[in-house]
Amino acid sequence: MIIDSHAHVTAPDSLYVFKAGILAHRGAHGRGGANVTDEDIIKAHTSPVFGGSSHLDQLKEAGTDMQLISPRPYQMMTSENPKLVQWFTEETNNIIAQTVKIYPKTFRGVCGLPLTPGVSPKAVLPYLERCVKEQGFVGFLLNPDPGECSGVETPPLGDRFWYPLYEKMCELDIPGHIHSSGCRSERLSYSLHFINEESIAVVSLLNSTVFNDFPNLKIMVSHGGGAIPYQFARFEAGSLRRGGPRFSEKMRNLYYDTVLYSADALALLFKTVGADRCLFGTERPGVGTVKDPKTGKWLDETRHIIESFEFLSAAEKKMIFEDNAKKLFKIQV
Amino acid sequence: MIIDSHAHVTAPDSLYVFKAGILAHRGAHGRGGANVTDEDIIKAHTSPVFGGSSHLDQLKEAGTDMQLISPRPYQMMTSENPKLVQWFTEETNNIIAQTVKIYPKTFRGVCGLPLTPGVSPKAVLPYLERCVKEQGFVGFLLNPDPGECSGVETPPLGDRFWYPLYEKMCELDIPGHIHSSGCRSERLSYSLHFINEESIAVVSLLNSTVFNDFPNLKIMVSHGGGAIPYQFARFEAGSLRRGGPRFSEKMRNLYYDTVLYSADALALLFKTVGADRCLFGTERPGVGTVKDPKTGKWLDETRHIIESFEFLSAAEKKMIFEDNAKKLFKIQV
Amino acid sequence: MIIDSHAHVTAPDSLYVFKAGILAHRGAHGRGGANVTDEDIIKAHTSPVFGGSSHLDQLKEAGTDMQLISPRPYQMMTSENPKLVQWFTEETNNIIAQTVKIYPKTFRGVCGLPLTPGVSPKAVLPYLERCVKEQGFVGFLLNPDPGECSGVETPPLGDRFWYPLYEKMCELDIPGHIHSSGCRSERLSYSLHFINEESIAVVSLLNSTVFNDFPNLKIMVSHGGGAIPYQFARFEAGSLRRGGPRFSEKMRNLYYDTVLYSADALALLFKTVGADRCLFGTERPGVGTVKDPKTGKWLDETRHIIESFEFLSAAEKKMIFEDNAKKLFKIQV
């Protein structure tokens, strides 16, 4: 069974019409909603999206059996007015929950959280609990920079600022999927900002006492861990100098998805953190849904690459494609 | 011959006493200077530094024949008062030039530039020219974020903002070595900020028209290119979608040093960008100058790793260790 | 013939999906577009909107023969990043032009302008000229507060800051329709902000030398002139004290639409400024498209109210419904 642990919802247009509206009227028209019917969702999943075919067809093409879908991060506008962020996050999560209900064999939901830049995550814990207990979400996007590079900083994930969230995560036994949202700097795009934030998140978490204090905390890092599997030895040096546990060992406190689109990078990831810490992920349809004219294949069709790795055993491949996801997200099929 | 293209000056204490002083009196005591004698420099290079032995001894241990030394980036305080930045940069460069004069067979100089955050690089071009023509520097540190993550942004390296500098670089036929300085954010250390800035620099340069407009521009990226050799396929997707030249091909417009301390990362780098674009570098003595208890080796003794790579030919190894550096920095021995 | 001089475009959903996207990716996906087909526009005008029936049906119900349509102001996000504002304004204008081409007997276009808060309007003049000469727009929305109450102030309309625009308006013989966009203050909604800005605009213009310097300038104020026809005597006092021309006389330098939904207010407007300065307008479908349970009529069906005024002659009514609009906007049927 192939589980794709990192993908984003294909929402009906009305979600974005709703968003454009609330950003403009700023609440003057009331809360309102995207008012999405099951038909809208079915149509959204069966109509062509980028890549040419429909979301459901793309899963079939890639051989994916189940996909974990979350809000499309760059759309989440988390540095905007908190009330509007909350409304849009709720609408998006509701559409995800509705989609999972319609396609229970194909999708599981990972919700977004309406965090406010620099503000304690305490405020969102009741909502997170409702998402998990009432709407059946199996994880959530843990956004390390709700300020979206706007200048309002939020402490890094190793800071005690985040402990109330970690306590709730352990209590609910729910994993956080590290993924930033937009980027307001003119110096880089949101897509590269994802990578940089993942590097910051990994280094901050592993150089902190978080995993000592929360040994059962479950965190998955997007996009193969940002720069860190490639750059880890730089941080290994510091850990050796401090005489503490090696940074490379601590890297195994985290989980990593495989949203990387080159064979060398995937191999480096598996060799660096171990197959037991990796979850297959594609973001498909997403950034990698483009055909490489050289190979004639979609860049995000990485299943074949992984399957071809001889240095991985069959058991390890099954871990990556299925077992790790089932364990981390407690997926029962 | 082994040339280490990325290392930093081991300066006498008086340079940092000078710095502490100007930061405190802010010019009230006048410009002053570090007043470093040749004896001071010789003493600095023959006394133990971190790692235990002296800078010169560390080169011998590692088998390095020649090293390119530049200001120690995290010390450069480029987001401080511009007058003080200029003073400290000049003092540091002077010490480097003096060091090269004392040890002409061992060192070559790469100077720092007193850039001001968000301000056109035009102002520093005459100084750069003097560094090259009068003090014999063979390259300079190209700091993409003189604001040191303080909130004052400087346009990314692909922006026309930087064109006056690129024109001067071509005119002088001098390479820029991309390296940021400190980091004032509480979310990450300067060391990780280096990596993130390198990723921003590479993506910005390669998605711009810089190399179309300056085909002879010579730029070397630190630390093996930040996250990009590992994450490149993410950006390959965009380039394929635009139908333009592949991002991976454009990556070969840049040079990369090998300041990575793990075999897998080094292998990935060579395979991704090609041996002809890589320059051996260690930062030794520096972040990697720590002994790995497992291997008993210094982390930054990566020469042996590279020499052991079977997938590289002898010619390729010579390129990495010697030829590329000689060509890029126009080093004559 | 009934011409409705103040109404806004009914755009396909894809315009707002486009907007939600660019606000989120901030240009990282490139300029893109709403990619609206004629079919999309026809569908948008024949599908139910708020009020229950379609835009075209609502015109028929109200007996409107021709309508001037402009961007929906609250959606214009003019205080956002200037590049994004320009993209969204262009897309919206393009859809309006396309709509006018499809329904040449029913619609005429009034374009939006991508003004930047506090920045001279000079930059948008070439674009305005293209809108008029190439796309056939008959007027434009003159936004007195592109900052959207965000704290970045733009000088009021009586300031010489606006003179380059007034020169171009006279040169092109094109009227400006005063209408602000959104409102970022938490103290009031955009809808009331419209009214307040109209009052500021009228007082600033009439207490300035604008109409002395530009006697042929054509400006129409939205919503019956904000508060001013009701509050004018307050400003009459100042003009009498200065011994200058009476404020009430200067009010006749401007034109006013009739977007007011009560008989008493409409009567006050006509009596205060004269029928020859008033243009029938409804914003339908818009804020007034709601049925009054008392009368069973739509609030914005004000044609009947005006027709019933005995104090207006038939010629005056024709002015209001037809002649003034034809003259001001140079409409030929």
Added chain:
Amino acid sequence: MIIDSHAHVTAPDSLYVFKAGILAHRGAHGRGGANVTDEDIIKAHTSPVFGGSSHLDQLKEAGTDMQLISPRPYQMMTSENPKLVQWFTEETNNIIAQTVKIYPKTFRGVCGLPLTPGVSPKAVLPYLERCVKEQGFVGFLLNPDPGECSGVETPPLGDRFWYPLYEKMCELDIPGHIHSSGCRSERLSYSLHFINEESIAVVSLLNSTVFNDFPNLKIMVSHGGGAIPYQFARFEAGSLRRGGPRFSEKMRNLYYDTVLYSADALALLFKTVGADRCLFGTERPGVGTVKDPKTGKWLDETRHIIESFEFLSAAEKKMIFEDNAKKLFKIQV
């Protein structure tokens, strides 16, 4: 009997000399005071002011029997340093109380409050209580924008921020007279800012739950309610859409003064909100104290206009001129 419910104190020069002084020395000379004697006050009321005759003579000319006097709002500098605002407000209130004591048949006092922009009104409640209980004030100026358009916003009057004040108003059974102070924006004068703030206040109050929560709250809006009696149908639409009570009905929760200087506007006001909600007011001597060369009458002599309205009964006129003021302000003669 004619009661003028909206007028401002004619203070001796020494009040403004005091103000100029504290703004300059900022407390360095101590609290000090205006040190006004009864003679000073008598002189101030019997010397010519703008309009040519004295304040007392102007009342006689206009046939006013009693006047409610409050601080002259534009002078209140409420966005200045809070300590200075408090001092100046106290001095002004003291002069008003002293004036009422001297002319007990002619004047009643309405005090100012030293509110600080964005700060809870709790801090001024003890002072308000003293003003009412010890100094005999019959109402107070309720300033909805103590920040004077300076950028520091105070929540609008419908916000729970104001509830502590509303509780105290009900407890003391004292009315608030909505009136803003100065205006620091360069876009509009304080006089128009009054109007805009009144519109904001009315809409915010009526779209909130304030009158549900405080059914006995007594609030009078200045200048005939800003723009709202003219523009009300715009907000009626929203109330109908929400299916709630009509905005026009809720308008009768408020009282309005008649400080409008044109017959049409006065008629619109009475017809829109009802004679039982209107209190005669002139601000005389004030903005309207100028002779209209056409009629030879003062603009603020609106008593004759109101008396001439045939659509009002004698009882209604008595309400406007006398009964409503007596009831609202609990005036006993």
Added chain:
Amino acid sequence: MIIDSHAHVTAPDSLYVFKAGILAHRGAHGRGGANVTDEDIIKAHTSPVFGGSSHLDQLKEAGTDMQLISPRPYQMMTSENPKLVQWFTEETNNIIAQTVKIYPKTFRGVCGLPLTPGVSPKAVLPYLERCVKEQGFVGFLLNPDPGECSGVETPPLGDRFWYPLYEKMCELDIPGHIHSSGCRSERLSYSLHFINEESIAVVSLLNSTVFNDFPNLKIMVSHGGGAIPYQFARFEAGSLRRGGPRFSEKMRNLYYDTVLYSADALALLFKTVGADRCLFGTERPGVGTVKDPKTGKWLDETRHIIESFEFLSAAEKKMIFEDNAKKLFKIQV
């Protein structure tokens, strides 16, 4: 003959009523004016002020024959809106010029300048020229901190920023009297801020090249030079260390008034800078106009103290009381 070179105008109340008004209406009532008659000025100078007797009587009591009067500095509000500062400065200067015309034997005028914090003094040069050539002012207040300690800094007087003013001063052969205005810091009063600013001014001027570049520049420092005659040796040390001319010698490039109220301080001043650099000054009526219960004398009656100094010759005393003022301000009697 006794000339008091440092005193401030005793203006009629209407000047401060004017000021309170423009600060409040911010121009909405137009420029207006204090409208001061000769009678008002005569009354102001013959009515009691602080100290108990009238300004003219206080001069007689102290035996002063002629006084140089300038705007009362703490009242000048130079950090306010520039337009309002200009209006108030002009009104104040006009009253001074009018006063000098009424009392030509008693007064000479020293004008204020409407400098804007951080903005080049170029803008005020034409006005300064008019003050001197058309209104007969013999000097002007040189305000080193128009920002009034508000956080907007103006470069210190030794900076080239001030050169355009120095050129004009030399061209007009007119002295500048260093005197700051108000103080917006909560840490100190304007009165102590005067002293601190004078210290800054003296040190900045003397450690700069101003007197090399403008050898004929005439500058008088208020209040005996701030702290510097007492603290000068601290700066002497620096000048000796630099091997340059002694600070104590350069102090003689400046003039100093004697506005100090203790014998020891006056003696220190004369001994430190020399009698030929000192001008008698009292600020009377002003801060020192209070009777010392011990001596029964006014604190600012310092003439007797100076006359009693045995270490000064009669010629030196005449310099201090008369000759230096006549020379510096070119006073002809």
Added chain:
Amino acid sequence: MIIDSHAHVTAPDSLYVFKAGILAHRGAHGRGGANVTDEDIIKAHTSPVFGGSSHLDQLKEAGTDMQLISPRPYQMMTSENPKLVQWFTEETNNIIAQTVKIYPKTFRGVCGLPLTPGVSPKAVLPYLERCVKEQGFVGFLLNPDPGECSGVETPPLGDRFWYPLYEKMCELDIPGHIHSSGCRSERLSYSLHFINEESIAVVSLLNSTVFNDFPNLKIMVSHGGGAIPYQFARFEAGSLRRGGPRFSEKMRNLYYDTVLYSADALALLFKTVGADRCLFGTERPGVGTVKDPKTGKWLDETRHIIESFEFLSAAEKKMIFEDNAKKLFKIQV
């Protein structure tokens, strides 16, 4: 016995290398330390410093028997990141304590405090207590402007903000030595800022109720009290006007060091505040350690000047040189 109550530590270079490092890495290398050995300290005190001879030799030359040493104020960077300020302050204090231990007959320690601009001093009280009780400090530097003129203001010393510190000072019976640190304004140097801050401190303390509330509070002002002994009569006037105790009497609540380098200034100080309030001080080696070519003496060799004053008795001189220091700092020899 000659006790010099105001001098600063001569620290080994490594303290400033440490400082330059933490300012640059901002904690990324961990807390670290200056790691100063007794040998380093002995070397620092026996090597030449500015002035030419060693610190210890300079004491001998000047005839000083004991010196109170504190951190070198301009180096303290108190407006920097609080964590770094704390680290650097601790390191500096540790070196002082270590120096006192090495030279117990020559030195006593006065510690610095890591105050944060605008933040209550409560946070540093436990540290102050440890300095006194565990490290034997006999006083501390009381910095009235930890913001270093950066724009972040701290209330002046007369404000209740400082009461927690004053309580602790009384409890520990420890004196505070008023001394500011650096100066970030471009308008003046730190050295003049010292003087200005001392003036502010004295005026604020003496015009407050601090000495009424803390009659046993012990405070010494640096540099002879800033400007105040010279300018005191200006403030005497205010105190007489208020009818309160004379400012000159209240000046005797404070102690003053004699760090003035001219005979006239020293004489003024003694005459103004009394010998029983003065403590001999030189800052040697420091600003005054320069030879006057006229006299051939060091400027800071003021012992001879004081000894030569005939107006002082032998007992008074002993007070100044020895007794006052012993009493204030509780020094036992």
